[in-house]
Amino acid sequence: MIQVLFFAHTRQLLKSDGVSLDAEPGMTVQTVLDSVSERFDNWDLVDADNLMCARNHTLVTRDTAVISGDTIAFFPPVTGG
Amino acid sequence: MIQVLFFAHTRQLLKSDGVSLDAEPGMTVQTVLDSVSERFDNWDLVDADNLMCARNHTLVTRDTAVISGDTIAFFPPVTGG
Amino acid sequence: MQDSVWAAVQTSDFDVGTLYTWLRGDSSCATDGAIVTFTGVVRDSNAQASLRGIELEHYSEMTLPALRQLAATAQSRFSLGRVVVLHRIGVLATHEQIVFVGATSPHRQAAFDGAQFLMDRLKSDIPLWKKELHSNGDEQWVMAKTRDSKAAQRWDSESQT
Amino acid sequence: MQDSVWAAVQTSDFDVGTLYTWLRGDSSCATDGAIVTFTGVVRDSNAQASLRGIELEHYSEMTLPALRQLAATAQSRFSLGRVVVLHRIGVLATHEQIVFVGATSPHRQAAFDGAQFLMDRLKSDIPLWKKELHSNGDEQWVMAKTRDSKAAQRWDSESQT
16 A cells, blocks of 8 residues: 655645555556546646655655555645745 | 054054054055054064055055044954954 | 754744754853854735735654754754754744754854755755735745745755865 | 944843844834844864963954944845844953844845855954963964955955856
């Protein structure tokens, strides 16, 4: 199982805190994102090109491998400070 | 009359807080400095090339004109902060 | 190095005097001659509208570890003594304090660079999101600024020289 | 602009919390989102020797007007809101506070630049001289550092671009 989380504007647009996916061999952050995008009718509201991603609480790029048990978070560019 | 003041290491080397000079036509900071240098036996201890100069409490360059009533201060490069 | 970093995410306000006193340390420690602090405060307007405040969301499991990692990176890169990175979350009214970073070093340039690095990277890498609360009742997520991503990137290019 | 500058030369210590509170202002003022402070502290050693403190001499008629002028220059050059430049004189023991500068601005880069400009120019243009008091009883005037004159000069070249 892979836990997928959304934050901030992304969470609000999707009206969802997150979803669960079954793990598959060879998954990456990008394939997780592709798979998630098919689950939401309003996915086209999300600026997917600019989403940031964290794997298990660390920022990663989209070619990062994902395995069962991972938590993958997608969120818009951060705006703290 | 021109009041000449020394500070910090310069004051200490010359063992003097300052001297008075008669004003002369066409004086500049440099001519004041030349004139002062002749008054002190231990002038060669002073790093004269690197002295800073203020005329009436404002930093100036050596070609600045000096007139009667001015206060001219010579001091080593500042080291506050 | 364990108690040379103060990292925190909190809803409550903070006292700059207290944080400064911690940065300065006491005379029993080796003395860093330079202490730089940055504090961010909620502004009362943006380019378009008058504001009553902001609301800050974060990724709670990630924020504090990420702040600690950032502090450690800054400490080692700029040879800093003590480092503070503290960020508030929740609803903050106009004029309230949002964020504090502080850095000490034997030399002032390192302390200034360290504090700027902390702020620039905080704005690019820490999972915090700001929503502006307008005086007229509207709410709007703040969009990331190109200026901020450029500010963060300058530390990438400088590390390659 | 009259009460937007706090310039002082004093023998007594200062409280950073109080200076910060003044910089922040209160909610009756327009709010500057960014507040940067620098504090300098007497170090306990230099490259050669252990120190018991420093003694600061200044040119009393010139120092305060020069600090005020510096603050006004920084304020106008970096569009700063409030500015503090405060320097102590006399004998200061190891770990005592020497100098404080603070700058507020709507944007953090201007506040950081303003504070660095104030420190760099303070170290090149304000008539203050430091004598180190060594633990063994020796005294030695501090020599100006090339690093400091270069730091001050960078603001000259940037003003021409």
